[in-house]
Amino acid sequence: MRPGSLLLDGRARFGVAVIALAILVAAGAPWLAVDPVAQGDVVATRFRPPLSTGPTGTFHLLGTDRFGRDVWARLAHGARISLTVGFLAVLLSVAIGTIIGAVAGFWRGRISVALLGLTDFALALPRVVLLLLLASLWQPSAVLVIVVLGLTGWMTIARLVHGEVRALAERPFVESAVALGVTAPRVLLRHVLPNALTPVIVAAALGVGNAIMLEAGLSFLGLGVQPPTPSWGNLIASGRDTLVNAPWVATAPGVALVLVVVAATLLGDALRDRLDPGHEPRVAGREA
């Protein structure tokens, strides 16, 4: 597939544009926005509405919160944490899922049965319950959230990879590689896996949105990234108490979150329609 042809799809254009913008904002946060923890005179600077100018002449695009902190600055800095956590968590799930799925699909027999059983079992676990437990029993941090999301999100990927690898292992080009005396791990790595990764790309695109949403959910409950470090989830949580005085504090990070998740979903949809015409319908459940 040429990369250009994907951009003919309106959904993909929207998805790429929004995600690129979010990454730009996250990367450029220190230059685009003033220091998110800078505080002046709290009483004078707090609860400034969006598009207003503070007493010292600072322009507040999205207003200020109850400590007089600039919401746009916190949103931009929060994007760094939220996006990093989302992408790394999905990367971890993809790694685990690909390894388990590939091994289970390539080597039949007891290993395969055991790994598939493990996958089914993990799929039946109530993910958020597990997240709650793990995140609250250990000291909450961004790294813990990444590990926990990664460890609870690999099952769909494992199933997809298993199906693909199993089908590919019977194809003539794989048989001929085996007949030529190529070692099994090399056949798997060089001949089978590269051809099995298409649905993984799609699942990963869709997974990023879900992971960002779950990170925000955990941080919202106080079990994820800890304030004062801003993440979109704890920004929403901090705006919860000021819904009446300053509704923009909770609204802005939520809108950003929804935009990024919609973008990831649409990009995933477009990718799937391009790469994988005979796809299986996907699970509609989502967890936050």
Added chain:
Amino acid sequence: MLRALLSRALVGLAVVGGVVTLMFFLIRLAPGDPALLLVGPTASPEQIESQRRSLGLDQPLPEQYATWVGRFVRGDWGTSIATGRSVAAMIAEAWPATVRLVGLSLLLSYVLGILVGAIQATLGGRLDTTLSVISVTLFALPGYWLGLMLVMVFTYWARALPAFGAAGFDADFLTGWSRIADRLRHLALPLLTLTLIGIGGTARFVRGAMLDVGRAPHVAVARAKGLPATQVTFRHVLRNALIPVLTLLGLSLPALFSGAVFIEAIFAWPGVGRIMVEAVGARDYPVIMAATAVSATLVVAGNLAAEALTAWADPRLRSEQRSGANA
């Protein structure tokens, strides 16, 4: 058929057992000591030790596990470390609230979601595009945030609906219709939150499933026979598209229960999810274990029900299982 279901039920039981065992060891491996939380930071080492002994935490882990399993299956779920109340009573009070919320939202989101998805797949065009944008946005809404936004609009601005709990403070003094009205008003916002998200997901799925079935040869045959369009849509497309939807129903149950945890936390809904969040914070081992067991059981039972429904709805599966059982 029955035998297949029975064996699935056994597998489900094993899954519940596995989940519970995993949780048991995970929470005990984690740092944090409930005895310490209970006696407070000024307690002497002897006090902590005696508290640990009375909670049974001084025993070796496998022994604690065996004791716990033995008591649990006999219905003795212990007392909450944090509240001192019987865990069984706490759970018994909480689970109907969760089932009421999740069950109603499941029903509404599937009925409305199937309707919206079917309209999209049948009519197409601009309406389909508009509804697609709406459903993908609904699907992307985080429940905790949507809940806050609805509270902002309906509670703080419109002052129309309550934002917390399952009943008003005066609920015990209300009778008849006013009591029911009070209940419904409290249910409205959490239910709306869960259902809006559910409609988005279901509509997306049903639309895709119907478009897939619409390309099948039997639909082309039905059209070629000159059957009226409505009959083709309902008899030939929708009915077949609903089979994967039933499977989805089972698969989405864990997600729905998970989502309900956030919603219960936001709206202070007195369900299993809220108990879980509170117990986790307090290292309340007996409550965490019981809540885990109950939610795992609900999820597994829901999956089984969905599987049975799928088998009942799809004649191909029915005959496969019959021939499988005979072989």
